[in-house]
Amino acid sequence: MTVFWFRHSLSSLLSLGLLTGIVAPLPQLAPQRAIAQNQDEQTNIRVYDQASPAVVAIVAGNSSGSGSIITPDGLVLTNAHVVQQASGRTVTVRLPNGDEYTADILGFDPNGQDLAALQLRNARNLPTIDIASPDSVRVGQRAFAIGSPFGLETTFTVGIISRIDPDEGTIQTDAAINPGNSGGPLLNSNAEMVGVNTAIFSVGRESGNIGIGFAIPISDVQPFLTAIRQGQGSETARTGSRLPGSQTPRSVELNGPPIRSTLGPDSNVLPGDNSYFNAYSFEGRAGQTVSLDLTSNDFDAYLILLDSNGNSVAQDDDGGPGTDARIVTQLPESDTYILLANSFRGGESGDYELTLRSQGGQPSSSGQGRVLLNETGVLRTGDPSLPEDGSLFHQYEFSGQAGQSITIRLESSEFDTYLLLFDNDGNLIGQNDDIRPGNTDSELTVRLPETRDYIVVVNSYDDTGRGRYRLTVEE
Structure with a gap:
């Protein structure tokens, strides 16, 4: 019973949002003017203030991203993948001041770079971003990324130029680039564009997370802009790879x-x-x-x-x-x-x-039915833990239908597993420690009460649990 009531308390954590990242709003504080403490901060503020008014949010159907205004009459530079699915070759562009424009897609890069140009309708006297000299980029120099993820707000991150590919010229930076920032500018300390942010490469390893952003260099951007001004842009996007290395997928x-x-x-x-x-x-x-x-x-x-x-x-x-x-x-x-x-x-x-x-719609390997969730992972020091006993946990989400019968199985040869199922309001649906005496894997078979999202919590029985596991959810 002690274990039951201890595990059941996890539902209160879910209800309070402690596991899902939802927190109570903080009290409203009176705004205070930011004070630059050193030269680096002064540079950050100056670059942001100078460049951010010309960084736009782009919405193209189900796709969104960022772009840079490079002429006062509204020529916008962005990624091809941001706008290539737009219907009618028009998109919506939102400026940081809230102004919205309809923009026509002028064309894509005929050389296959992930680039596109837009023209805002009825625009004039707009803020712009200057373009740096192609030979001015050096490994080790500071880099600034600006974008408008989700079309709502402008973000600003700082890093360095960490590598320039010797074959393609692709710029690699450790300045954090959010997915919605694709198409936004990578800037130097003069607030000049040195590249167009195009991809993020994030890889988990035991040593930590490696976040790597890539940008198309200005040396590739300028020929594209020349082609657009001469009316020679491609009608269709033919984007290549921006992965590390010279080989394409x-x-x-x-x-x-x-x-x-x-x-x-x-x-x-x-x-x-x-x-x-x-x-x-x-x-x-x-x-x-x-x-x-x-x-x-x-x-x-x-x-x-x-x-x-x-x-x-x-x-x-x-x-x-x-x-x-x-x-x-x-x-x-x-x-x-x-x-x-x-x-x-x-x-x-x-x-x-x-x-x-x-495997779409095919039976699972166990023969029990369709696989709804199949995940592998590792519980390791530093993962989230329950405050009562310090046991580690991961959580996963899946969508279920009212009356659907499912079997959840958690297996590990390295630690004693504990399995819990909640609805997304934090109500406990079921839990299990051991399948049977002598077997420390966990299994839970339930009939779902409602059509909604559900949360599976992968947990260790106590604070000593560490190691690999496999989680499956099947009909």
Whole structure:
């Protein structure tokens, strides 16, 4: 009973929003004028004040991003992937002061860069961003990223130029770039544009998170603007890859034959841990469940699934047998996805086999029904913990239907598992410690009471629990 009431208290944490990131509003404080404490802060403020009025939010159907006004009459530079799905070749552009314009898509880069140009209708005397000289960018110089994620507000982040690709000229920066900031400017200390932010590459490792942003250099932007001014822009977007390294992703199909290849010096190299990777791309549909397997007898396999913007969708280390990697996930949207066949540690190399399968609507491997959720993970020091006993937990969400019968199973060979199911209002639906005496895995079979979202909490029985686990939710 002690365990039951201890675990049941978790529902109160969910209700209060302590697990979902919802907090009570803070008291309203009187505004105070910011005071620059040093030269760096003065530079930050000056760059933001000078450039931010010309950074716009762009809404194109279900897609959104950012852009830069580069002429007073409303020529806007952005990413092709931000606007390529727009209907009627028009989009909505919102300025930081709240003004909204309809903009026509003038064209895309004929050389395949992720660039597009827009023309605001009936615009004049607008603020603009100056463009830096192409040969002025140096590794180590400060970099500033501005964007309007979600079309609501302007964000400002600071970092440095950490690498310039010697072959493509792609700029790599550690200035934080949010997904909605695609198409916004990367600036120097003079508030001049040195690149167009185009992708984020975030990879989790035991050493921490590595956040890497990429920008298209001005040396590529200027020829595109010349083509647009001469009426020679492309009518369609033909965007290439902005992954690290010179190799572009190899296009493959789901349910095709196994791919056999080799990781080694001829592969791309992942910044941060210097591990090799080969990249593949495939077309996926929103809601489609895919199973991706990387097997090797030569190295510890690691899989990374990205969307077309470079945002991480899923990653796995040892989800398959031994040190093989497996991702089973439901794709969030219809998109061109990028899959990286990678090694867990830098310098590892060897042969591998990669398979990509679509599981949409197919029976699960246990034969019990359709897979709603299939996740692998690791509970490790530093993860969220329950305040009562310090036991670690992760949480996952899935959508269920009223009357739907589901089975949730949590398995680990490394710690004593504990499993809880809540609705998204924090009401406890069910919980389980051990499947049976002598088996420390957890299993819960319930009939869902309502059509709504549900939260599965992966938990260890006590504060000593650490290690790998697999979580499945099946009909």
